[in-house]
Amino acid sequence: MTVQFDRIALIGIGLIGSSIAHDIKRLGLAKEVVIATRSADTLKRAEELQLGDRYTTSSAEAVKDADLVIVSVPVGASESVAKEIAGSLKPGAIVTDVGSTKASVIAQMQPHMPPHVHFIPGHPLAGTEKSGPDAGFPGLFEGRWCIFTPIAGTDEAALKRLRQFWEALGSKVDEMDPEHHDKVLAIVSHLPHIIAYNIVGTADDLEAVTESEVIKYSASGFRDFTRLAASDPTMWRDVCLHNKDAILEMLARFSEDLAYLQRAIRWGEGDKIFDLFTRTRSIRRSIIQAGQDVDAPDFGRPHPLEKNA
Ligand SMILES: NC(=O)C1=CN([C@@H]2O[C@H](COP(=O)(O)OP(=O)(O)OC[C@H]3O[C@@H](n4cnc5c(N)ncnc54)[C@H](O)[C@@H]3O)[C@@H](O)[C@H]2O)C=CC1
Numbered sequence: 001m002t003v004q005f006d007r008i009a010l011i012g013i014g015l016i017g018s019s020i021a022h023d024i025k026r027l028g029l030a031k032e033v034v035i036a037t038r039s040a041d042t043l044k045r046a047e048e049l050q051l052g053d054r055y056t057t058s059s060a061e062a063v064k065d066a067d068l069v070i071v072s073v074p075v076g077a078s079e080s081v082a083k084e085i086a087g088s089l090k091p092g093a094i095v096t097d098v099g100s101t102k103a104s105v106i107a108q109m110q111p112h113m114p115p116h117v118h119f120i121p122g123h124p125l126a127g128t129e130k131s132g133p134d135a136g137f138p139g140l141f142e143g144r145w146c147i148f149t150p151i152a153g154t155d156e157a158a159l160k161r162l163r164q165f166w167e168a169l170g171s172k173v174d175e176m177d178p179e180h181h182d183k184v185l186a187i188v189s190h191l192p193h194i195i196a197y198n199i200v201g202t203a204d205d206l207e208a209v210t211e212s213e214v215i216k217y218s219a220s221g222f223r224d225f226t227r228l229a230a231s232d233p234t235m236w237r238d239v240c241l242h243n244k245d246a247i248l249e250m251l252a253r254f255s256e257d258l259a260y261l262q263r264a265i266r267w268g269e270g271d272k273i274f275d276l277f278t279r280t281r282s283i284r285r286s287i288i289q290a291g292q293d294v295d296a297p298d299f300g301r302p303h304p305l306e307k308n309a
């Protein structure tokens with residue numbers, strides 16, 4: 001693989017930042033990688049893992065002379081990072097992010113971006129329930145989508161360079177309007193996590209009644225929920241607060257549909273229950289037919305390249 005950038009700055013070095021760092025190194029995509037994160041302990045760990053070439057707790061310091069800046073922090077920290085780096089960005093630099101919500105990240109970052117940089121919001125649809133620099137691994141983005149939500153008038157050459165970067169990591173790149181992205185992700189990613197947090201919380205509340213039965217007899221259905229519900233609380237709190245409207249809209253529909261199912265169960269309406277379950281069963285089949293990898297992490301199993309998979 002050829003070097004694509006002289007200097008890449010990674011702001012935030014958790015699961016996503018460190019996975020990107022592994023791939024940049026593995027594929028030789030940059031001459032130099034500078035890593036910045038807020039906490040000195042996390043930075044020390046990134047250095048021990050040899051994820052980059054230079055390390056600093058100052059995001060402003062890290063972005064100096066960087067051609068590509070990738071912000072991989074919880075979405076609620078986007079504005080503070082944008083403010084911190086704004087004055088140090090190199091003219092012509094590409095600034096991107098990996099946040100799970102897009103309209104809010106744009107609202108937080110865009111006003112601070114100087115006119116001489118190319119700000120291109122992005123979101124790789126790949127991850128796990130783990131967090132921190134030890135959680136990252138090479139190949140996380142292989143075969144997965146990365147969605148860009150570009151701002152109107154974005155320089156085509158900058159878009160192409162960023163697309164080539166993600167493609168080098170093995171991703172398939174798509175473009176979407178940020179509001180549309182947020183609605184789609186609300187139903188396919190944010191609601192499943194919220195439902196998982198909720199059901200595991202309910203089971204935990206019941207535990208006082210059932211003593212240790214919840215854990216002892218937890219079959220695979222419940223175990224799948226516990227994986228999602230083990231995801232990073234800061235990251236997911238921020239997703240909930242920063243995609244509020246789309247999540248509330250999807251939760252309202254979900255509650256209505258749950259009430260329908262609840263009523264069908266109450267009145268013994270087996271046909272209604274059977275019809276719904278038959279329709280949903282075919283969804284997984286159509287995902288497989290569409291060539292999507294149901295064994296990928298988003299479908300509940302460890303990624304084959306993940307440590308301790
Ligand atoms: N975890 C996942 O599966 C996925 C996460 N994302 C998005 O990627 C972003 C990062 O998530 P993860 O890597 O999973 O989180 P993480 O919790 O593993 O890492 C977050 C990193 O950001 C740093 N950080 C927090 N606030 C900061 C600040 N103000 N300045 C500098 N560094 C700061 C933390 O020290 C840590 O290094 C989030 O926006 C998340 O929505 C996107 C796709 C998948």
Ligand SMILES: O=C(O)C(=O)Cc1ccc(O)cc1
Pocket residue numbers: 099100124125126127128129189297298299300
């Ligand atoms: O671990 C899982 O199942 C995920 O769904 C990972 C994930 C979390 C957040 C994202 O924005 C994208 C992917």
